[in-house]
Amino acid sequence: MANPIYARLQATAQRLIAKYGQAGTVKRITPPDPVYGGDPVVTSYPATLVPMAYEASYIDGTVILSGDMQIYISSVGLSIEPTVGDVVTANGNDYAIVAGDPNKYDGVTPVVFIVQGRITS
Structure with a gap:
């Protein structure tokens, strides 16, 4: 059962991301x-997000590389859960999701999606 506190946290996260963020897309391939073969199908989902560079103390050269971005994606209005293998478009660049955290504290309500994005070549 969903806890109402998480719905309020989700609304707060949405407001902050809308205020400080930007429009972007999450592409699922x-x-x-x-x-039968064929071509891969790319489906784009509009999202509101905030891309932020990792602080230097977090960059270890193995798990988090220089140039990786921590991307906060609003869960409100997003019909998918961003996951490894998806591509996020932010700041005019494409970032492949290499790790993610759905932040479902009660197991039901996604407050915000936080993903690690690595620029695609």
Whole structure:
């Protein structure tokens, strides 16, 4: 059962991301059918997000690389849960999601999606 406190936290996160963030997209790439083949299908989902560079103390050169971005994505109005393999467009760049945290404290309500994005080449 959803706890009302998390719905309020979700609304607060949405307000802050809308105020300080930007419009972006989360692109999900569906691979071709293994039997029939075909082309991969890219589906774009509009999102409101805040990309932020990691502080130097977090960059270790293995898990978090220089140039990686911590991206806060509003869960309000987003019909998918961003996951590893998706691509986030922010600041005019494409970032592949290499790690993510849905922040579902009660297991039901996603307060905010926080993902680690690595620039695609």
